[in-house]
Amino acid sequence: MSLSHSKTSKQATLAYVQVALPVPLHRMFAYSFDAKDIQIFQKGCRVVVPFGKKNLVGIITGTAHTTDYEVAKIKSVVELIDNEPIFSPSMITLAKWIADFYIYPLGEVYAGMLPVLLRKVSSETLKTTSVELPLLALLHANKVTKEDVIKLHKSKRQYGLFQALQAQPLLLKQAKSDFSPAIVKGLIDKAYAHIEQTVPEQGLWPTHIVLGEKKRANPEQAIAIASINQASEFTAFLLEGVTGSGKTEVYLQVIEEVLLQGNQVLILVPEIGLTPQTVRRFQQRFGDIVAVWHSALTDHERLLVWQQAKYNQIGIIIGTRSAVFLPLAKPGMIIVDEEHDESFKQQDTLRYHARDVAAYRAMQANISLVLGSATPSLESLHNALSHKFRHLTLKQRAGSASLPTQHLLDLTGVPLEAGIAPSMLVRIEQQLKQGNQVLVYVNRRGYAPALICKQCGHVESCIDCDNPFTVHLSTHNLQCHRCGQYQDYIHKCRKCHSGNITTQGTGTEQIQDMLAKRFADFSCVRIDSDSTRGKRKLNELLTAIGENKHQLLVGTQILSKGHHFPNVTLAIILNVDSFLFSSDFRAPEKLAQLVTQFSGRAGRANKPGEVWLQSYQVGHPLLQDLVNNGYEQFSRLLLQERNSANLPPLAWQVALRVEHSDRALIMSFMQYANQLLAQFSQLTFVGPFPAGVEKKQTRFRFITVAQGSSHKYVNKAMTQVKQALSQHKLAPKMRWSIDVMPTDFS
Ligand code: ADP
Ligand code: ZN
Ligand code: ZN
Secondary structure: OOOOOOHHHOOOOEEEEEEEOOOOOOOOEEEEEEHHHOOOOOOOOEEEEEEOOEEEEEEEEEEEOOOOOOHHHOOEOOEEOOOOOOOOHHHHHHHHHHHHHOOOOHHHHHHHHOOHHHHOOOHHHHHHHOOOOHHHEEEEEOOOOHHHHHHHOOOHHHHHHHHHHHHOOEEHHHHHHHHOHHHHHHHHHOOOEEEEEOOOOOOOHHHHOOOOOOOOOOHHHHHHHHHHHHOOOOEEEEEEEOOOOOHHHHHHHHHHHHHHOOOEEEEEOOHHHOOHHHHHHHHHHHOOOEEEEOOOOOHHHHHHHHHHHHOOOOOEEEEOHHHHHOOOOOEEEEEEEOOOOHHHEOOOOOOOEHHHHHHHHHHHHOOEEEEEEOOOOHHHHHHHHOOOOEEEEEOOOOOOOOOOEEEEEEOOOOOOEOOEOHHHHHHHHHHHHOOOEEEEEOOOOOOEOEEEEOOOOOEOEEOOOOEEOEEEOOOOEEEOOOOOOEEEOOOOOOOOOOOOEEEEOOOHHHHHHHHHHHOOOOOEEEEOOOOOOOOOHHHHHHHHHHOOOOOEEEEOHHHHOOOOOOOEEEEEEOOOHHHHOOOOOOHHHHHHHHHHHHHOOOOOOOOOOEEEEEEOOOOOHHHHHHHHHHHHHHHHHHHHHHHHOOOOOOOEEEEEEEEEOOHHHHHHHHHHHHHHHHOOOOOEEEEEEEEEEEEEOOEEEEEEEEEEOOHHHHHHHHHHHHHHHHHOOOOOOOEEEEEEOOOOOO
């Protein structure tokens, strides 16, 4: 929209707008505009304003006839973009809550909540992305003569579309996908149809719900479903159900109720869990009212989903972490599947946890939040056990499947072949011969995690990260897994030039190599981030596994997430020991989740499954506990330990992270931070200590963790600390951030 106060209106009375801009500063910015436009400068609308040498898109947070700033210095607004606020009042409240909770600039929060195309300044994008776009358009049939209709008859498909339109206008997008864009274009070109741009009050999706056949709920499922259905106001549920217990079936049945009331459902899933198989399950049950949101979408696709959600043109959105920011016209329920998954926490810029944002949104909209997992996070478990959440449990596997048995295998004195014990090779062979599939997990991709000179002990490392290179055979090079740098494979030690160099440790490639040779009659496939690069690769692999085209599956974490492999009867975890000696207090929780989720892949159909953990520490109490008692008991014990150690979720933590290439500068900055922290009597803190990844891309990385028992107190203190730190002369030189409730110290 062009504004009335351009060159000609220098004398106009000015009013002032407060704008939240996507810059790393905790403040608003004032701009002027013609006071007679004050009605249209609404809170939540986007404006283009000059900032430094460029223009930025910001969000209006308020207007006034006067300003506290020096009037002469105030620049005028370049352009008001929206007629209607792009952020509804509830999304405005949400943005403010996020900014306060995560101690992050409001302008950056707003920007992060919008699809990229809606925050670009270029005038062309603005035009195509202002909210009334052709994408929201309806296709209408034109009034035509009988002769015209006879002409149209010649093209069967165009006639089909025309008839459909006579019955009722169609969403342009719908028409394009049902009849093809060419047919739509043909009809418009011949003037049989036209597009009308509308922002429908009420979406069309409720008339498109398909109610597919549902499973008969078992008694545990029935209780869960009834409890969730009965909630008439904000209620958070923790659905703790063992792997394969039918949690998804519970979601499907409670979603049905929500949809039938005309309300929308947002389902958050881990990045890796968002497979076509998952989406298909929802589509088969409810038809074409499902939209998908994930990182591989193009900017345009994202914009489309954002609009469908906001204008109620879709009933179900299944998305990864950032889907939690999607505007919902008619929020009815939020589900977080695999709620313990680490991918829900963003580990850079705005370090939010999608589960926490989801909880706030559910409370705000007064709807239900369903958190589901076989291995609930201790945070959610704590909330459930202290009755903040309603606790629902599914202890049995659905249908006829039973849970696999877990065993420890003592590795002491055992010669290994590519990291695998001989007794395991025997078991693998037995299972393969019976026509079953076998899973092998190792937390290392590549061939080997190090290349070592036997002569002088030199370890070939990335200098920028002080990190051993991983040997990759498939690409025949050495790669740094921290920064991604790589170099050619070397055959001579760089230091002493000896040819006596060798790899150390095992990664997925080596195991695949060994198993493929040893079990040449079977197909062995590798599933890690190298082998699944590319949009469709992982799904192709999963489908092939489902069709039994591969019998041996070797992989990393990717393998442990939610997949349904009915034919797997044996699962082996190669090195669990690394988790036992970690300095991260969450390591035992992560280990237990990994082992339980990984085990959950085995024995999912009517064949019983077995899980083996190879370890040099079989007597370790944690391992014993986990294997003998299972996640349910293990997690409660961990929670008690956290309680007595005064650690989260019983305490509130905020971390300060600092990175710089000069360690001394980091120390000086962080010493100042410590002085600031020391002023808060109810805060304790540790640090600075080196992060798990101590150096990356030439920068050293350090962390200080502050903690207290009251969330309010800690947040308020850290807000002040951040403010004071930003004034420090080193602040602009450092890369530093505040991480509220950090989940990872690497
Ligand atoms: P989860 O989400 O807990 O891992 P799923 O919902 O995927 O479990 O269910 C595991 C398997 O059990 C699926 O094949 C599903 O179709 C089946 N299933 C779920 N509920 C029932 C039920 N009530 N009766 C029979 N089979 C069921
Ligand atoms: Zn050497
Ligand atoms: Zn590196």
